[in-house]
Amino acid sequence: MTALLTVEHLSVHYSLPAGGLFRRRPLTLKAVDDVSFELRAGETLGVVGETGCGKSSLGKGVLQLVKPAAGRVLWEGQDLCALPAEAIKRCRKDLQIIFQDPLSSLNPRMTIGEIVAEPLEVHYPALARDDRRRRVDAMLERVGLRPEMRNRYPNEFSGGQCQRISIARAMISEPKVIVCDEPVSSLDVSIQAQICNLLRDLQRDTGIALLFISHDLSIVRYMSHRVLVMYLGRVMETGGREEFFGAPRHPYSQALISAVPVPDPDRPPAERSLVLDGELPSPLDPPSGCVFRTRCPLAVPVCITQMPPLSEAAPGHGVACHRWQET
Numbered sequence: 001m002t003a004l005l006t007v008e009h010l011s012v013h014y015s016l017p018a019g020g021l022f023r024r025r026p027l028t029l030k031a032v033d034d035v036s037f038e039l040r041a042g043e044t045l046g047v048v049g050e051t052g053c054g055k056s057s058l059g060k061g062v063l064q065l066v067k068p069a070a071g072r073v074l075w076e077g078q079d080l081c082a083l084p085a086e087a088i089k090r091c092r093k094d095l096q097i098i099f100q101d102p103l104s105s106l107n108p109r110m111t112i113g114e115i116v117a118e119p120l121e122v123h124y125p126a127l128a129r130d131d132r133r134r135r136v137d138a139m140l141e142r143v144g145l146r147p148e149m150r151n152r153y154p155n156e157f158s159g160g161q162c163q164r165i166s167i168a169r170a171m172i173s174e175p176k177v178i179v180c181d182e183p184v185s186s187l188d189v190s191i192q193a194q195i196c197n198l199l200r201d202l203q204r205d206t207g208i209a210l211l212f213i214s215h216d217l218s219i220v221r222y223m224s225h226r227v228l229v230m231y232l233g234r235v236m237e238t239g240g241r242e243e244f245f246g247a248p249r250h251p252y253s254q255a256l257i258s259a260v261p262v263p264d265p266d267r268p269p270a271e272r273s274l275v276l277d278g279e280l281p282s283p284l285d286p287p288s289g290c291v292f293r294t295r296c297p298l299a300v301p302v303c304i305t306q307m308p309p310l311s312e313a314a315p316g317h318g319v320a321c322h323r324w325q326e327t
């Protein structure tokens, strides 16, 4: 199947100006560094990694909510990174985002009817008022809310209901891609399952593609067709769900997967988890060579000097490790 969205060598950098007691010179934080992937219609690509590994910056860079420092985002034959702001605005009809905190992402002064209708006003200005109202009501129903709730305000709803409103707002313009940035991490577990199932149902019905960002591997396994693992802004491993969870090749992926709780009290703890040593290094001062080397149990001298390329361990399965053939 051909790619709907192609991301090539994308980098997102943040400049930190000099100032204060400890920063005597300006610094560059490489939140995303040389990331490439494809997203196809109807599929979910799960993006995983620890907090601070660049997942959210990747999503924002893809949607041009932050200006990438380098790379291309190819969408319908054009590079979003090279488009002027007006042209990007037109593309937003097809490229939407759902944020982590549903309540703070909704305008508290607008009713939910107004919030969900706003993309229609921007992208379909000729739509008659009654038609707009009908589409909003239908969308509210589709996400599990009652149309008569349209005159209420976000603070009258629970976290799960607010996330349903966010999904309705993202879906109302009939987009082709949605970046879901930790969409369930602020919700209770039972509500997480409802929201995940809602997203899967919407994907089945509309063929929408999802870039699903999460630090929770269990949720990523449930939601994704393919997985991309990030560490300090770089891709460590990428592959199909079954291959990735069945036989992860990168030491970081192996550690992440082994740390997922297994409901099997008969297995000894040592078998159940492989705990990573140390903290995630500062992205302001990443390690030389392989960025994972300071926490990697397999590190060898070459890892200090050379960043491993993403090698194809199997068709569609890439691993960025000098020792991937031994893992």
Ligand code: SF4
Pocket: 251, 252, 290, 291, 292, 293, 294, 296, 297, 298, 299, 300, 303, 308, 320, 321, 322, 323, 324
């Ligand atoms: S390249 Fe070296 S440090 Fe990096 S993951 Fe592989 S073995 Fe570990």
